[in-house]
Amino acid sequence: MQTHIDLNCDLGESFGPWKMGNDAGVIPFVSSINIACGFHAGDSRTMQQTLILAKLHGMRGLAIGAHTGLPDLRGFGRRELALDAQDLYCDTLYQLGALAALAKAAGLTIRHIKPHGALYHMLEQQPKLAHSFVSAAKDFSPTLQIYGLAQGKLLSCAAGLGMPVKHEIFADRRYLPNGGLVPRGQPGAVIEDANIAAAQVMQVLQHGKLTALDGAELALAADTVCIHGDRADAAEFAAALHTQLCASGVRIGAGT
Numbered sequence: 001m002q003t004h005i006d007l008n009c010d011l012g013e014s015f016g017p018w019k020m021g022n023d024a025g026v027i028p029f030v031s032s033i034n035i036a037c038g039f040h041a042g043d044s045r046t047m048q049q050t051l052i053l054a055k056l057h058g059m060r061g062l063a064i065g066a067h068t069g070l071p072d073l074r075g076f077g078r079r080e081l082a083l084d085a086q087d088l089y090c091d092t093l094y095q096l097g098a099l100a101a102l103a104k105a106a107g108l109t110i111r112h113i114k115p116h117g118a119l120y121h122m123l124e125q126q127p128k129l130a131h132s133f134v135s136a137a138k139d140f141s142p143t144l145q146i147y148g149l150a151q152g153k154l155l156s157c158a159a160g161l162g163m164p165v166k167h168e169i170f171a172d173r174r175y176l177p178n179g180g181l182v183p184r185g186q187p188g189a190v191i192e193d194a195n196i197a198a199a200q201v202m203q204v205l206q207h208g209k210l211t212a213l214d215g216a217e218l219a220l221a222a223d224t225v226c227i228h229g230d231r232a233d234a235a236e237f238a239a240a241l242h243t244q245l246c247a248s249g250v251r252i253g254a255g256t
Contacts, residue, residue: 025235040069040077069116
């Protein structure tokens with residue numbers, strides 16, 4: 001049985017006076033956070049506030065990451081957009097640079113990057129975009145860890161370019177038999193019950209497999225587990241998942 005896992009959450013997704021999620025309630029229960037960088041969600045003030053929250057929990061080794069997305073605030077970055085590879089390269093560096101500047105002012109350092117929403121899936125399907133995304137991350141820092149779909153094509157590209165990677169599974173999403181996520185518009189795509197989510201994670205940690213929505217078994221290994229901060233019950237979900245994993249003998253931490 002795998003006894004250590006990173007638990008990550010997408011945060012900093014508020015915009016101006018509009019509030020998304022409960023970042024302060026989630027942070028105590030996770031070991032890594034992915035901060036929206038202003039394209040799909042977030043703004044400079046929200047980024048700063050999220051970093052301040054992160055710094056309060058930094059003594060326990062909370063890892064800071066950039067959650068970069070498509071330039072689509074209205075669609076929350078969950079709609080595919082036609083994207084040129086060079087545009088993605090520049091957009092990725094632009095978002096990294098914005099978060100890095102605010103992090104530096106707060107005395108923090110970005111450790112990883114994770115694509116958001118539709119971009120996450122586009123990078124699995126379009127090799128040129130994946131290469132552009134990884135190249136931007138590498139040019140920003142060759143030690144920047146890349147979070148992506150476990151055993152997916154983005155991480156294969158990243159490893160091929162010498163970048164450190166973290167294989168990610170989702171606690172609160174169902175899987176297709178091909179290893180992808182069930183699209184959000186389909187019934188059963190999102191797991192609402194923390195008990196069921198914990199069982200899915202433990203299946204991977206104990207047995208190296210996961211049961212897809214149609215009952216097929218997928219061979220999967222993971223370095224990190226994602227939960228979503230835009231859930232209405234994000235804090236309660238994070239607390240329940242953290243408690244159940246720890247009760248099962250799993251140590252939660254960002255690692256190296």
